[in-house]
Amino acid sequence: MLEVKNLYCERDERVLFNGLCFSISAGEVLQIEGQNGSGKTTLLRILCGLSAGFEGEIFWQNQPVDDVREDFHHAMLYVGHLAGVKAALTPEENLQWMMRLSPSLNKLSIYQALEKVGLYGFEDVPCHTLSAGQQRRVGLARLYLSSAPLWILDEPFTALDKKGVAEKEALIAQHVHEGGAVILTTHHDLAIPDKTVRNINLDAGVSQ
Amino acid sequence: MSFFFAAMKRDLLLAFRYRNDIVNPLAFFLMVAVLFPLGVSPEAKFLAQVAPGVIWVAALLASLLSVDSIFRTDFDDGSLEQMLVSPQPLVLLVLAKVFSHWLISGFCLALMSPLLAMMLFLPSQGLFALVISLLLGTPTLSLIGAIGAGLTVGLRKGGILISLLVLPLYIPVLIFGAGTVQAGTMGMPIGGYLALLSAVLVVCMMLAPFAIVAALKISVRG
Numbered sequence: 030m031l032e033v034k035n036l037y038c039e040r041d042e043r044v045l046f047n048g049l050c051f052s053i054s055a056g057e058v059l060q061i062e063g064q065n066g067s068g069k070t071t072l073l074r075i076l077c078g079l080s081a082g083f084e085g086e087i088f089w090q091n092q093p094v095d096d097v098r099e100d101f102h103h104a105m106l107y108v109g110h111l112a113g114v115k116a117a118l119t120p121e122e123n124l125q126w127m128m129r130l131s132p133s134l135n136k137l138s139i140y141q142a143l144e145k146v147g148l149y150g151f152e153d154v155p156c157h158t159l160s161a162g163q164q165r166r167v168g169l170a171r172l173y174l175s176s177a178p179l180w181i182l183d184e185p186f187t188a189l190d191k192k193g194v195a196e197k198e199a200l201i202a203q204h205v206h207e208g209g210a211v212i213l214t215t216h217h218d219l220a221i222p223d224k225t226v227r228n229i230n231l232d233a234g235v236s237q
Numbered sequence: 238m239s240f241f242f243a244a245m246k247r248d249l250l251l252a253f254r255y256r257n258d259i260v261n262p263l264a265f266f267l268m269v270a271v272l273f274p275l276g277v278s279p280e281a282k283f284l285a286q287v288a289p290g291v292i293w294v295a296a297l298l299a300s301l302l303s304v305d306s307i308f309r310t311d312f313d314d315g316s317l318e319q320m321l322v323s324p325q326p327l328v329l330l331v332l333a334k335v336f337s338h339w340l341i342s343g344f345c346l347a348l349m350s351p352l353l354a355m356m357l358f359l360p361s362q363g364l365f366a367l368v369i370s371l372l373l374g375t376p377t378l379s380l381i382g383a384i385g386a387g388l389t390v391g392l393r394k395g396g397i398l399i400s401l402l403v404l405p406l407y408i409p410v411l412i413f414g415a416g417t418v419q420a421g422t423m424g425m426p427i428g429g430y431l432a433l434l435s436a437v438l439v440v441c442m443m444l445a446p447f448a449i450v451a452a453l454k455i456s457v458r459g
Contacts, residue, residue, distance in 0.1 A: 077322050081458040102324040111315025117254035122247075129243045130323040155254070 030054050030179060030210050031076065036085035038071060045071060049085070051229055055178065056205055058221055059212045063231030069214040070110065072231070073183050076212065077107045103133055106177040108185060112168030116157035120148055120167045123156060127171060134174040142170040147193075162188045172200055180204065182213040195220070240325055244333035251310075252341045258306055259341045262299040266346055269295035270353040281358040288357035289367070289418035295353070296346045296371055297378060297407055303342045304382030305399055307334060308390045308453065317390070321457055328446045335383045335449070336376075343375025359422060366421025373434040374414040380438075380445035381406045387452030391459070410437060 032052040038045045045068030053059045061069050074080035076087065078098065087094040089101045114123050121139055128134045137145070143152050146166040148159075156164055165188045172180065180201075186194045194217065201211050202221045219226055252258050273291055274284055311317040320330060350367050359367065385403035392398065417430035 079318055079321060079457060099324050102322055105322065107318070107322045109315055109318055111313075111318065113315035113319040115251065115310070115314060115316060117251055118247075122250070126243070126247050127319065129240060130319060130325055132324065 030090065031212075032088040032091070033076070034086045034088070036072075036075070036083060036087075038068065038075065038083040040068070040071065040082075046231055049229075053179075053210050053212060053227075055208045055210055056225060057210050058201065058205055058219065058226045059210075060219060060226055060228050061212065061214045061231065062216075062228055067231040069231060070183055073107075073109075073181050073212065073214060077105065077181055078102075079107075079109075104177050105179045105181060106131070106133070106171060106175045107181045107183075108168060108171060109183045110187075112165055114156050114164050114167045116164075117155055119153045119155055120159075120170075121152040123167055124170060124174070128174065131171075131175075131177075133177040134171055136174050136176045139174075142173040145173045145196075146170045162190060162193070165189060166193065169197065172197065172204075178209050180209065180211045180213075182211065184214055186215055186217055241329050241333045244330050245337045248334055248337035249340065252337065258303060259345065262303040262342050263345055263349060265302055266295050266299040266349060266353065269298075270356045274357070285358040285360060285422075288354065288359040289363065289422065290415045291357060292350060292353050292359070292367065293370075293374075293411055293415040293418065296343075296350070296375065297411055299346055300342050300375055300378040301382060301400060301403065301407070304338065304379065304386050304403070305389075305396055307338050307383055307386045309386075312390045312456070317453065317457060321454065327450045327453075331383070331449045331453070332442075332446045335379050335446070338383070339376050339379040343371065343379055346375060347371035359418075362424055363418055363422030366427050367418045369431065370414045370417035370421075370427075370434060373431060373438055374410045377410050377434070377438045377441045378407060380441040380449075381410075384445060384448045384452055387449045387456060389456075390453070391456035410434070413437070 030053055034050050036049040037047050051059070061072060063069050071080060075083050078094070089097050094101055113127070120143055124139045124142065140149070140152065143149055146169060148163060148166055148170070151159060151163065156167060159167070169185060185197060189197065198220050205211060205221070205225050269291065278284070308317060311320070320327065347368055350371055351364055354364055354367055382403050385399040388402065389399045413430055413433045417427050417434065420427050420430060
């Protein structure tokens with residue numbers, strides 16, 4: 030699916046990674062590990078096209094990603110550090126807008142997705158009255174809605190309770206089982222069948 | 238097209254939830270008209286003479302005051318990133334955001350301007366010229382302002398920088414806008430001024446959205 034060749038990136042005169050090569054195909058989870066500040070988020074942002082200032086090539090379905098940008102954005106779901114949830118809007122309004130923005134969020138209805146993330150009954154209260162974990166869940170409801178094959182998730186388990194983490198892990202396992210691919214950063218040990226998970230450690234700077 | 242209206246609906250809904258964004262520029266606009274005669278001279282003849290310029294400068298600054306917020310909250314809560322990774326046409330999205338910004342700032346300012354005209358003794362024959370020049374001029378201000386807002390959204394304190402970037406570009410609109418009102422109050426034809434304001438608006442509408450998208454990409458990608 031996605032292939033990265035010879036990626037080089039430096040920030041503030043510090044080399045984050047050099048000669049980084051990896052690829053991910055359907056049915057795989059790629060877990061990116063590293064210390065704080067080792068460039069995990071930067072790597073994910075580069076993959077999504079949200080960060081310039083790198084050298085190297087990224088291929089989507091064997092074509093340079095810049096040539097197939099629109100197809101790539103159709104086929105990708107990105108959940109970043111910031112949830113992209115508007116505090117003044119209700120969870121329902123937030124999800125309505127997200128579905129407008131990404132047509133690939135079409136698997137379930139909004140109510141089904143809110144029920145899955147345990148926010149049933151909260152659909153029409155403004156998000157600023159919800160707790161941090163609940164706001165995070167509004168953003169993560171996209172995972173249940175998404176039919177995009179590639180998920181790029183930056184610390185998806187932050188602020189979630191244990192049950193929420195387990196549910197998201199099960200969801201990731203199911204997505205991979207159905208032929209999707211997931212690239213994520215987390216410090217947490219994933220409870221997903223080992224053979225589908227590969228790790229990249231950015232501290233070493235080389236892929237394994 | 239339905240995406241354009243969905244984006245507009247979202248921004249207008251947000252504006253009605255945070256009413257500050259609507260009230261602030263209007264209050265500023267009104268305050269200038271209240272304070273100006275107190276500070277300079279309450280004499281009707283003098284005020285009528287400077288009213289076109291004062292009202293236009295106040296509208297321009299009120300618009301500038303509100304333009305900084307156009308992408309700010311979207312940047313802060315990650316919505317802007319989601320917009321950039323969306324397959325939807327960004328130019329359309331940006332145009333929808335600017336248009337909703339104009340509806341809550343420039344359009345309301347134009348509707349309120351007759352009140353200011355009366356407070357500043359602007360002759361009533363200039364009223365039409367005032368409202369129509371603001372209706373044609375303020376969308377240009379929003380479009381140009383949004384380029385500056387896009388460029389400075391990544392900076393913690395972009396407020397001053399945005400004025401420096403954008404104010405020089407506002408000047409032609411100010412000159413033609415105030416000129417329209419001046420001509421209108423003297424009973425001269427205003428068609429030429431309106432044609433110029435419209436031409437500037439059309440050019441900005443065609444080019445500014447692309448500049449805004451490029452500015453946002455620079456700000457987010459770093």
